[in-house]
Amino acid sequence: MSQVAYLPTVGKREQTKVANRQSILDAAREVFGDLGYETATVRDIIRRTGLAAGTFYNYYRSKEEVFAALADDGARRFAPILKSLRNRGYSFEEFVHRAISAYFGFIAEEQRTWIERRPAGEPHPHVRGETPEMAAVFAEIRDALSEDIAERKSPFSDPDYMAASCIAIARDVGDKMLERRPIDTAGATEFAVTMILSGLKGLPKAKS
Amino acid sequence: MSQVAYLPTVGKREQTKVANRQSILDAAREVFGDLGYETATVRDIIRRTGLAAGTFYNYYRSKEEVFAALADDGARRFAPILKSLRNRGYSFEEFVHRAISAYFGFIAEEQRTWIERRPAGEPHPHVRGETPEMAAVFAEIRDALSEDIAERKSPFSDPDYMAASCIAIARDVGDKMLERRPIDTAGATEFAVTMILSGLKGLPKAKS
Amino acid sequence: MSQVAYLPTVGKREQTKVANRQSILDAAREVFGDLGYETATVRDIIRRTGLAAGTFYNYYRSKEEVFAALADDGARRFAPILKSLRNRGYSFEEFVHRAISAYFGFIAEEQRTWIERRPAGEPHPHVRGETPEMAAVFAEIRDALSEDIAERKSPFSDPDYMAASCIAIARDVGDKMLERRPIDTAGATEFAVTMILSGLKGLPKAKS
Amino acid sequence: MSQVAYLPTVGKREQTKVANRQSILDAAREVFGDLGYETATVRDIIRRTGLAAGTFYNYYRSKEEVFAALADDGARRFAPILKSLRNRGYSFEEFVHRAISAYFGFIAEEQRTWIERRPAGEPHPHVRGETPEMAAVFAEIRDALSEDIAERKSPFSDPDYMAASCIAIARDVGDKMLERRPIDTAGATEFAVTMILSGLKGLPKAKS
DNA sequence: AATGAATGAGAGTTCATTCAT
DNA sequence: TATGAATGAACTCTCATTCAT
Numbered sequence: 001m002s003q004v005a006y007l008p009t010v011g012k013r014e015q016t017k018v019a020n021r022q023s024i025l026d027a028a029r030e031v032f033g034d035l036g037y038e039t040a041t042v043r044d045i046i047r048r049t050g051l052a053a054g055t056f057y058n059y060y061r062s063k064e065e066v067f068a069a070l071a072d073d074g075a076r077r078f079a080p081i082l083k084s085l086r087n088r089g090y091s092f093e094e095f096v097h098r099a100i101s102a103y104f105g106f107i108a109e110e111q112r113t114w115i116e117r118r119p120a121g122e123p124h125p126h127v128r129g130e131t132p133e134m135a136a137v138f139a140e141i142r143d144a145l146s147e148d149i150a151e152r153k154s155p156f157s158d159p160d161y162m163a164a165s166c167i168a169i170a171r172d173v174g175d176k177m178l179e180r181r182p183i184d185t186a187g188a189t190e191f192a193v194t195m196i197l198s199g200l201k202g203l204p205k206a207k208s
Numbered sequence: 209m210s211q212v213a214y215l216p217t218v219g220k221r222e223q224t225k226v227a228n229r230q231s232i233l234d235a236a237r238e239v240f241g242d243l244g245y246e247t248a249t250v251r252d253i254i255r256r257t258g259l260a261a262g263t264f265y266n267y268y269r270s271k272e273e274v275f276a277a278l279a280d281d282g283a284r285r286f287a288p289i290l291k292s293l294r295n296r297g298y299s300f301e302e303f304v305h306r307a308i309s310a311y312f313g314f315i316a317e318e319q320r321t322w323i324e325r326r327p328a329g330e331p332h333p334h335v336r337g338e339t340p341e342m343a344a345v346f347a348e349i350r351d352a353l354s355e356d357i358a359e360r361k362s363p364f365s366d367p368d369y370m371a372a373s374c375i376a377i378a379r380d381v382g383d384k385m386l387e388r389r390p391i392d393t394a395g396a397t398e399f400a401v402t403m404i405l406s407g408l409k410g411l412p413k414a415k416s
Numbered sequence: 417m418s419q420v421a422y423l424p425t426v427g428k429r430e431q432t433k434v435a436n437r438q439s440i441l442d443a444a445r446e447v448f449g450d451l452g453y454e455t456a457t458v459r460d461i462i463r464r465t466g467l468a469a470g471t472f473y474n475y476y477r478s479k480e481e482v483f484a485a486l487a488d489d490g491a492r493r494f495a496p497i498l499k500s501l502r503n504r505g506y507s508f509e510e511f512v513h514r515a516i517s518a519y520f521g522f523i524a525e526e527q528r529t530w531i532e533r534r535p536a537g538e539p540h541p542h543v544r545g546e547t548p549e550m551a552a553v554f555a556e557i558r559d560a561l562s563e564d565i566a567e568r569k570s571p572f573s574d575p576d577y578m579a580a581s582c583i584a585i586a587r588d589v590g591d592k593m594l595e596r597r598p599i600d601t602a603g604a605t606e607f608a609v610t611m612i613l614s615g616l617k618g619l620p621k622a623k624s
Numbered sequence: 625m626s627q628v629a630y631l632p633t634v635g636k637r638e639q640t641k642v643a644n645r646q647s648i649l650d651a652a653r654e655v656f657g658d659l660g661y662e663t664a665t666v667r668d669i670i671r672r673t674g675l676a677a678g679t680f681y682n683y684y685r686s687k688e689e690v691f692a693a694l695a696d697d698g699a700r701r702f703a704p705i706l707k708s709l710r711n712r713g714y715s716f717e718e719f720v721h722r723a724i725s726a727y728f729g730f731i732a733e734e735q736r737t738w739i740e741r742r743p744a745g746e747p748h749p750h751v752r753g754e755t756p757e758m759a760a761v762f763a764e765i766r767d768a769l770s771e772d773i774a775e776r777k778s779p780f781s782d783p784d785y786m787a788a789s790c791i792a793i794a795r796d797v798g799d800k801m802l803e804r805r806p807i808d809t810a811g812a813t814e815f816a817v818t819m820i821l822s823g824l825k826g827l828p829k830a831k832s
Numbered sequence: 833a834a835t836g837a838a839t840g841a842g843a844g845t846t847c848a849t850t851c852a853t
Numbered sequence: 854t855a856t857g858a859a860t861g862a863a864c865t866c867t868c869a870t871t872c873a874t
Binding site: 036038039157158160161162164165167168169171172173175176188191192194195196197198199200201202203204 | 244246247365366368369370372373375376377379380381383384396399400402403404405406407408409410411412
């Protein structure tokens with residue numbers, strides 16, 4: 001009666017469902033970030049959530065599934081940017097610049113939203129401080145770059161090593177960037193792109 | 209009884225002690241290689257060893273400790289090479305070349321000794337196909353590079369990003385190198401060094 | 417609105433109440449048939465029902481209770497036949513014949529209605545392929561027979577063993593009968609009755 | 625030193641191992657008897673044992689495996705008797721008599737050793753009061769009988785129903801026998817054999 | 833020292849049942 | 854009355870670690 005007709009009513013049930021799903025995702029992101037994918041357990045996620053053990057399984061069937069959901073989420077949010085990258089007829093230089101810039105922008109934004117407090121002593125060298133979202137987006141960038149390099153019949157030798165190098169620089173400079181305050185995406189982009197492009201220029205041309 | 213009295217010998221005890229320690233290390237290396245550090249369990253190591261469960265704890269107190277021992281082992285073997293690098297008055301170019309070359313040589317050798325068969329589908333992007341030794345040596349190289357870059361009052365801006373980039377290239381090109389047959393350390397070195405050096409040259413000079 | 421006013425009707429509520437109760441019973445019968453009583457879970461029943469989990473508890477308080485309801489149902493349908501058996505002054509031979517015949521007829525009919533597909537490999541010898549209804553009717557027959565034997569001051573020794581034997585034959589021949597195609601109740605009845613009656617005749621008379 | 629040389633020494637370890645294995649088997653038998661195979665859980669068994677949860681798995685890998693061990697045990701103890709039955713050239717009458725007698729003897733002995741106190745109210749009609757051993761031995765008898773009947777080109781019709789009947793009588797008279805005090809295996813055997821043999825004699829000859 | 837069974841914490845998962853909507 | 858998400862107990866099983874032998 002007191003409800004405006006054209007607004008879809010959202011019951012309290014619906015609300016808590018959404019809230020729970022979200023809090024599981026949030027908890028999972030934190031746990032994956034803190035512990036790493038392998039070390040993280042479903043129970044860790046649940047605990048951080050305050051929900052009952054069984055509740056987790058109303059939303060996701062396994063650790064893999066939450067992880068995938070998180071990764072998909074990142075990939076989905078990043079998709080439009082990436083798409084714009086793929087379609088236009090950019091020069092290689094332009095492409096690299098935009099890709100790196102987009103990637104750095106994304107992870108900076110991620111980090112900003114999830115200021116995770118990481119205990120000072122790294123529990124183990126293999127644990128990486130990425131959220132699944134970042135990992136997924138990184139994978140997208142990696143694929144885009146590899147593809148672009150492969151497609152362009154690059155004059156340079158060994159596109160495989162080339163792609164690996166570009167990606168390596170992007171990832172590690174990105175990581176370093178996140179450790180600084182304030183986070184300067186423009187500067188990091190500038191650095192990485194320059195490093196990549198002039199690095200590539202120094203390479204010998206492929207034998208024809 | 210059957211021992212010749214006047215020759216200083218190692219007692220049976222000592223022998224098996226050494227042998228056991230070694231066989232634990234060997235098993236651990238295989239297991240870490242096959243399963244990754246996180247996924248590997250002490251049980252896995254013991255199983256591959258043929259020893260009793262309790263025996264493990266006579267030598268190492270935990271998975272971490274074997275891992276560290278393995279890493280130390282690698283670092284120790286790599287130390288002389290690295291030392292020679294640090295002491296002489298090489299130019300930066302020379303230094304980079306030698307460092308990368310030494311690193312690639314080391315991991316290629318490692319890999320040759322431990323042809324680990326890794327299941328085709330990477331279960332997760334974060335699992336790396338390195339032995340603890342490689343990881344340790346990588347860390348040494350990283351430190352050496354960072355230090356060298358920092359020390360030289362490099363004319364280039366942002367030594368931190370620079371070091372990160374160099375290291376990133378070294379690691380990822382190294383990884384790719386290991387996937388090829390035959391393993392061509394010279395070629396990979398050539399590539400990585402060129403990429404690094406010409407990349408760095410393209411960077412703007414630091415503001416003075 | 418669309419209901420004709422002057423006809424006494426069952427409200428929608430009543431209708432769905434009946435329908436729900438029935439669909440729970442149907443689902444339960446299938447589940448018990450497929451999985452066996454012990455293995456079956458309330459969840460299994462609910463799932464096959466399409467109803468919400470909570471709805472089950474508006475009708476039955478537990479698995480035991482649905483089971484009992486199903487059994488009662490069978491017993492109730494069988495009751496008239498059984499009653500006719502108890503009241504008339506049949507000879508023992510006649511009684512046995514009619515009882516067995518009635519039992520076999522009932523279970524054949526049951527089976528016909530609920531062609532349960534049972535997985536080939538019996539997971540365990542104790543799981544029986546009966547519906548609760550069959551079990552209940554079997555219990556009725558067992559009681560009737562025992563009673564009749566006890567009442568008749570049978571000349572034969574050991575009415576307890578006698579009853580057990582008759583019942584055993586009835587049950588197991590009945591089970592076998594259900595496995596054949598076409599189901600031949602007349603033949604099975606013939607066999608079981610003959611076996612029972614001539615078996616009993618061979619027994620020694622009770623000591624007087 | 626104080627040990628007699630030709631006696632195999634049994635360490636304390638060995639002793640407790642044997643004792644534990646046995647106490648698991650004993651607990652399992654009780655639990656299966658009380659709860660039935662489906663309802664019984666590994667935890668139930670462990671609990672009755674006083675051992676730690678993990679200890680169970682040092683001996684058996686699953687509920688199935690303990691069950692099988694128990695059944696095998698019964699079958700193994702029964703094997704010699706059964707074998708003597710299969711080999712000799714007994715008449716059918718003689719065969720049946722010996723088989724039933726052996727079966728009743730076995731279950732009486734079982735029961736005597738494991739006077740399980742069963743709560744008065746049967747928790748559920750499907751739960752049978754047999755140990756896995758009895759079940760296994762029953763299966764042996766069933767097979768032997770079926771085989772023998774099938775082999776003899778019996779003049780009687782429908783060997784399948786015949787076997788079912790014989791077995792049914794054996795089982796159910798056996799069950800009843802166990803409920804009486806004192807347990808009279810001779811009497812029960814007499815009854816069952818007579819019932820079976822005279823029952824069979826009454827059957828029509830097979831059509832030739 | 834080596835052994836290997838015992839231990840008990842804890843992981844993943846399912847289930848009966850409740851209760852706010 | 855129907856709904857279905859939340860709950861938490863309980864289950865199976867594995868693991869690191871201890872300790873009597």
